Amino acid sequence: MAYQAIILADHVPIEIASLVREVIDPFLAEFRFLLTIQKPDQGSKGSLQRPLLILLLAAADGAAQLLYSGGKKATNGEKFQSFVRNNFPWELDPPDGLSIDEACQFLWEEVRCPLFHRYSLRTNQTNTSGMVQFWRVFATYEENLTQLEQLINQRPYSDPTFRRNQNRTIVWIDSFYWALRLAITRSLDTPKKATAIATWVKSGKWDPK
Numbered sequence: 001m002a003y004q005a006i007i008l009a010d011h012v013p014i015e016i017a018s019l020v021r022e023v024i025d026p027f028l029a030e031f032r033f034l035l036t037i038q039k040p041d042q043g044s045k046g047s048l049q050r051p052l053l054i055l056l057l058a059a060a061d062g063a064a065q066l067l068y069s070g071g072k073k074a075t076n077g078e079k080f081q082s083f084v085r086n087n088f089p090w091e092l093d094p095p096d097g098l099s100i101d102e103a104c105q106f107l108w109e110e111v112r113c114p115l116f117h118r119y120s121l122r123t124n125q126t127n128t129s130g131m132v133q134f135w136r137v138f139a140t141y142e143e144n145l146t147q148l149e150q151l152i153n154q155r156p157y158s159d160p161t162f163r164r165n166q167n168r169t170i171v172w173i174d175s176f177y178w179a180l181r182l183a184i185t186r187s188l189d190t191p192k193k194a195t196a197i198a199t200w201v202k203s204g205k206w207d208p209k
Contacts, residue, residue, distance in 0.1 A: 001142045003029040004149035006184050011191040013198040019066065024184065027062070031055050031177070032145055049134040050115065052173050057112045060084065060180050065206050067187040069196035077108050087183035093155040093175065097164030106162070106169060131168040137175070148178050152185075 005025050008017055034055070039047045064083035065076070074082070081104040095103040110132055137157055148156045155161070161175035188194045200206065 001146040003032050004146060006181060007152070008185070009189060009194070012188050012194045016188065016194060016198050016201065019201065020184070020188075024059070024063065027059055028177075028181065031059065032149075035145060035174070035177070036142065047136065049136060049173060052136075053111070053134050053171065053176075054115060056173065056176055056180065057107075057115065060107075060183075061112070063180070063184050063187070066201060067184065067197050068206070069193070069200045080108050080112070081105060083183065083187065087186045088179050089155070089182045089186070092153070093161050093179060095162040095164070096160045098162065098169070103162045107171075110169070111171060133168055133170050135170055135172055137172060148174065149181065151178060152182065155179075 003025070006020055006028070008020060012020075031052070034048065034052060037048065042048075060083070061076070061080055064080040068074075068079050068083060070079070070082060084107060085100060085104045090100050094100070098106065156175055156178050157172065159172060159175075161172050161179055163170045163172075188197060
């Protein structure tokens with residue numbers, strides 16, 4: 001079954017709608033395809049977690065840079081955490097064992113940065129998140145993904161996307177994909193937000209050159 005495009009309201013300016021359709025949707029469509037691939041020597045819950053999470057974090061980071069209107073002075077980490085905090089569907093999918101702010105900080109400091117730069121290796125294994133694990137729900141098939149992409153009023157699985165206990169913090173990759181898609185939609189869900197983002201994108205201040 002085909003990739004389900006990000007839902008956009010009619011008030012979204014055409015230039016932002018084009019950005020989503022021509023840049024963000026194709027990126028996520030390729031990510032969706034990779035979700036269906038299983039490495040032969042790994043089990044259904046063990047395939048490609050790190051490369052999938054790297055791509056998903058890159059997609060979240062890109063959305064945070066473009067679908068943001070808070071001003072150029074914010075750091076990349078502040079933009080990323082602000083986008084996640086303000087747009088993820090926390091009311092449908094509250095983190096278990098950590099607050100929303102802790103989940104946002106954890107994603108940036110304990111997942112994104114180490115994973116991008118050092119394969120997630122750390123010298124200090126006594127940080128507050130404990131062991132960090134990236135899990136898949138099950139072998140993902142086209143029909144599962146279509147159902148996940150169409151969900152807007154409930155989380156796709158019984159477990160929350162982020163769960164922490166005294167030993168480890170878990171990120172469920174499939175659920176993260178669902179949450180990011182909704183976050184992109186929610187970042188543009190009012191005319192005021194969409195207009196502010198259109199002004200931000202037009203300004204070119206998101207480009208560090």
